[in-house]
Amino acid sequence: MVRVLYPGSFDPPTSGHVDLVERALNLFEEVTVAVAANAAKQPLFSVEERCDLLAEVLPRDPRLKITSFSGLVVDYCRTGDFGAILRGLRTVSDFEYEYQMALTNRHMDDRVETVFVMPSARYSYVSSSLIKDIVRHGGPVSDFLPEIVEQRIRARMEERAGD
Ligand code: ADP
Numbered sequence: 001m002v003r004v005l006y007p008g009s010f011d012p013p014t015s016g017h018v019d020l021v022e023r024a025l026n027l028f029e030e031v032t033v034a035v036a037a038n039a040a041k042q043p044l045f046s047v048e049e050r051c052d053l054l055a056e057v058l059p060r061d062p063r064l065k066i067t068s069f070s071g072l073v074v075d076y077c078r079t080g081d082f083g084a085i086l087r088g089l090r091t092v093s094d095f096e097y098e099y100q101m102a103l104t105n106r107h108m109d110d111r112v113e114t115v116f117v118m119p120s121a122r123y124s125y126v127s128s129s130l131i132k133d134i135v136r137h138g139g140p141v142s143d144f145l146p147e148i149v150e151q152r153i154r155a156r157m158e159e160r161a162g163d
Contacts, residue, residue: 004028005082007073010050011043012149016123020088030063037070057146074109089116090124
């Protein structure tokens with residue numbers, strides 16, 4: 001049985017992340033989405049808020065877990081007995097960074113494989129940072145985000161603008 005760990009910033013989760021998790025549930029016995037506590041330097045949402053958003057937008061499935069972690073992904077893999085790390089590959093530009101990270105992780109722990117899954121083409125250019133920029137400037141994002149996430153981003157940006 002392979003339990004896979006899907007680590008990332010998820011600030012915020014997008015439809016691309018959801019697409020990847022749905023695909024992973026078809027491949028693996030168990031999927032754990034893990035919000036990295038130290039990845040994004042100035043996140044829009046706290047780690048707890050990102051976990052809550054993921055719980056709202058991801059499929060209800062007993063084989064799907066949502067958690068958070070800090071420190072190295074390979075260290076976290078050992079604590080949860082994960083056999084693989086899942087990452088998304090959107091474009092060629094993702095490849096170089098992901099390849100570097102996968103081989104570095106393998107160097108630190110030879111037992112952990114990184115598995116790449118490509119999202120549906122319609123999400124292959126969606127990123128959390130681009131989404132935030134579009135919302136900030138009042139553009140449309142509903143094709144790329146679950147509605148609840150869009151509402152929360154707008155609310156958070158209004159809160160911040162009022163500070
Ligand atoms: P990180 O800071 O770890 O890159 P992200 O939340 O941006 O965190 O991404 C987490 C993982 O999800 C990465 O493997 C990334 O390639 C993947 N990912 C991000 N956006 C998409 C998308 N639109 N489709 C598929 N995978 C994606």
